[in-house]
Amino acid sequence: MKRVALTTWGWLALCALVLLLPTVVTGQYVLRVLGIAALNGALAVSFAVIVRSGYVSMAHTAFAAMGAYLSAALIVHAHWNFWLALPIALLVIIATAFGIGWLTLRLKGAYFFLISFCFLEATVLFFGNVAQPIFGGPNGIVPVPRPSPILLGFATLSFNSMRSFYYCGVAVMLLCAWVIWRIMSTRYGRILLAAQQSDTLAATVGVNIFAHKLMAFVLCSTMAGLAGAVLGNFNGIVQIDDYAVSRMVMVVTFAVVGGTDMVWGPAFGAVLLILAGERLRSLHDVQLLGYGLLLILVMVIWPSGLAGMLQHLYRKLTGQAREPARAVSAGH
Amino acid sequence: MPLLQTKGLTRSFGGLKAVDNVDMEVHEREILGLIGPNGAGKSTCFNLLSGVIPPTAGQVLFDGRVITGMRAHQVARLGLIRTFQGITVFPQFTVLENALVGADRHFTWNLWHAVANSRRYHGLDRDARERALEALRWCGLADVHGVQARNLPHGTQRVLELAIALAAGPRLLLLDEPFSGLSAGESAPLIALIREIRDRGMTVVLVEHHVKLVMDLCDRIVVFGFGQKVAEGTPAEVRENPDVIKLYLGERRQRRAGTAG
Numbered sequence: 183m184k185r186v187a188l189t190t191w192g193w194l195a196l197c198a199l200v201l202l203l204p205t206v207v208t209g210q211y212v213l214r215v216l217g218i219a220a221l222n223g224a225l226a227v228s229f230a231v232i233v234r235s236g237y238v239s240m241a242h243t244a245f246a247a248m249g250a251y252l253s254a255a256l257i258v259h260a261h262w263n264f265w266l267a268l269p270i271a272l273l274v275i276i277a278t279a280f281g282i283g284w285l286t287l288r289l290k291g292a293y294f295f296l297i298s299f300c301f302l303e304a305t306v307l308f309f310g311n312v313a314q315p316i317f318g319g320p321n322g323i324v325p326v327p328r329p330s331p332i333l334l335g336f337a338t339l340s341f342n343s344m345r346s347f348y349y350c351g352v353a354v355m356l357l358c359a360w361v362i363w364r365i366m367s368t369r370y371g372r373i374l375l376a377a378q379q380s381d382t383l384a385a386t387v388g389v390n391i392f393a394h395k396l397m398a399f400v401l402c403s404t405m406a407g408l409a410g411a412v413l414g415n416f417n418g419i420v421q422i423d424d425y426a427v428s429r430m431v432m433v434v435t436f437a438v439v440g441g442t443d444m445v446w447g448p449a450f451g452a453v454l455l456i457l458a459g460e461r462l463r464s465l466h467d468v469q470l471l472g473y474g475l476l477l478i479l480v481m482v483i484w485p486s487g488l489a490g491m492l493q494h495l496y497r498k499l500t501g502q503a504r505e506p507a508r509a510v511s512a513g514h
Numbered sequence: 515m516p517l518l519q520t521k522g523l524t525r526s527f528g529g530l531k532a533v534d535n536v537d538m539e540v541h542e543r544e545i546l547g548l549i550g551p552n553g554a555g556k557s558t559c560f561n562l563l564s565g566v567i568p569p570t571a572g573q574v575l576f577d578g579r580v581i582t583g584m585r586a587h588q589v590a591r592l593g594l595i596r597t598f599q600g601i602t603v604f605p606q607f608t609v610l611e612n613a614l615v616g617a618d619r620h621f622t623w624n625l626w627h628a629v630a631n632s633r634r635y636h637g638l639d640r641d642a643r644e645r646a647l648e649a650l651r652w653c654g655l656a657d658v659h660g661v662q663a664r665n666l667p668h669g670t671q672r673v674l675e676l677a678i679a680l681a682a683g684p685r686l687l688l689l690d691e692p693f694s695g696l697s698a699g700e701s702a703p704l705i706a707l708i709r710e711i712r713d714r715g716m717t718v719v720l721v722e723h724h725v726k727l728v729m730d731l732c733d734r735i736v737v738f739g740f741g742q743k744v745a746e747g748t749p750a751e752v753r754e755n756p757d758v759i760k761l762y763l764g765e766r767r768q769r770r771a772g773t774a775g
Contacts, residue, residue, distance in 0.1 A: 388590035388619035
């Protein structure tokens with residue numbers, strides 16, 4: 183609910199920068215990393231909303247996997263167009279998230295965490311082993327063609343270049359962030375935050391807490407599916423290891439390091455850590471350990487993350503005497 | 515027709531009957547007090563009435579309508595709002611944000627309007643804000659509406675609790691020990707507020723341990739003992755009732771003997 187302190191002009195400038203970047207930066211590698219960072223940002227931002235409603239969902243990347251695998255399978259085996267396969271995959275995800283949420287959102291804290299973790303593992307096992315002719319087993323679905331071009335009256339949008347990947351990634355992230363921002367700044371966001379503080383009180387003044395939590399869970403899981411689908415279809419390969427526990431831990435780290443108090447916090451965390459991660463690519467195996475340590479460090483020293491830190495600094499600079507940003511810790 | 519009615523209301527926890535076959539009525543625009551020794555079943559009764567837990571047997575009727583087994587938010591939407599024993603506010607929200615949650619009772623489901631930031635959403639939002647501010651003004655909290663709830667003093671938080679309930683526009687208010695932890699100075703404005711709530715057409719049922727306070731404030735009293743309704747009537751009648759006297763004296767004698775009350 184706390185609006186970021188930058189002015190509207192600041193945001194517009196940032197958007198312009200993001201949109202015009204490929205004209206200046208043409209390196210394929212850089213554009214790819216930025217596209218990946220944007221999609222991870224979308225994953226992190228949607229994950230953070232579920233956290234703010236009081237649940238740590240380890241199933242988040244499972245839905246990303248579903249988005250990737252379902253769309254890729256329809257394209258490669260049934261020869262569907264990406265633009266048809268994507269909405270169908272998302273519909274399946276909506277239904278699954280609804281079912282999973284319906285059953286598990288009644289559970290509290292650690293129990294929900296464990297069940298969502300089980301769902302992640304089950305999904306990993308499923309896509310890695312079941313229906314191997316369709317999902318390709320441990321090797322995954324490869325090669326996955328790029329999305330088909332879209333013919334508009336005056337031009338054709340093709341998706342073969344790395345630049346198109348960058349734009350798609352950024353578009354997904356901006357869409358997710360915008361929808362989430364709209365929701366969090368209205369009464370829906372307020373209800374989710376209220377549920378996080380006191381479930382019972384909100385219920386006894388007439389708020390259907392469960393319905394709101396379920397809606398948030400389904401919406402955010404679908405966003406994860408969207409990010410996963412774009413990631414998979416532009417990568418040329420859909421392989422389950424990209425969506426398993428290590429990815430989930432990274433998403434959690436992005437969200438916590440970036441800060442869950444602000445909508446843009448997790449995206450900021452994702453971009454920062456992925457860019458930094460590319461620098462430290464040589465330390466491949468140690469990378470995951472590094473994420474874990476960073477996670478612990480942030481939670482102990484500054485739980486509200488970078489966004490919280492920046493907000494705090496801004497308050498100090500502008501001399502606002504309000505209370506410090508509330509630290510929202512992930513999970514109970 | 516009574517506003518709230520229970521018939522044979524029972525709640526067991528394993529072998530223990532916390533509430534045992536209780537028939538009671540609450541009439542519109544009255545202030546009803548529920549008193550009784552600790553463990554008599556008053557809070558459990560509240561939990562049953564407000565849908566926090568379901569009864570094992572019996573019925574609850576609100577305004578002639580069976581609400582037995584309805585969940586808490588459904589009961590609240592009908593206009594039956596309760597407060598809790600401990601301080602229950604939203605600590606990280608400001609005072610206004612707290613009241614806004616209460617005002618949500620009147621909102622209808624309109625996610626698309628919210629995301630699209632439509633005029634209709636703005637209209638509803640404005641209404642909710644007005645309702646919340648009205649409740650805050652009534653409780654004297656309008657000045658502190660921007661303060662985080664956890665930074666408020668204890669007594670003010672209790673008033674905020676009530677303000678949240680009032681923002682929901684209740685027909686019947688169940689207040690669970692609203693005066694606990696308050697000094698005499700802090701209690702007086704709350705007493706006045708409760709009387710004003712009744713004067714504005716709402717009905718109040720309260721659970722309290724300060725028997726004298728209950729005698730002064732309430733029109734009628736229901737006495738609970740060991741999960742059962744022991745007596746009911748005006749304060750004067752209840753004061754004279756031999757069963758009630760035995761209930762309280764008996765408890766006092768047990769306390770002196772050192773056994774649990």
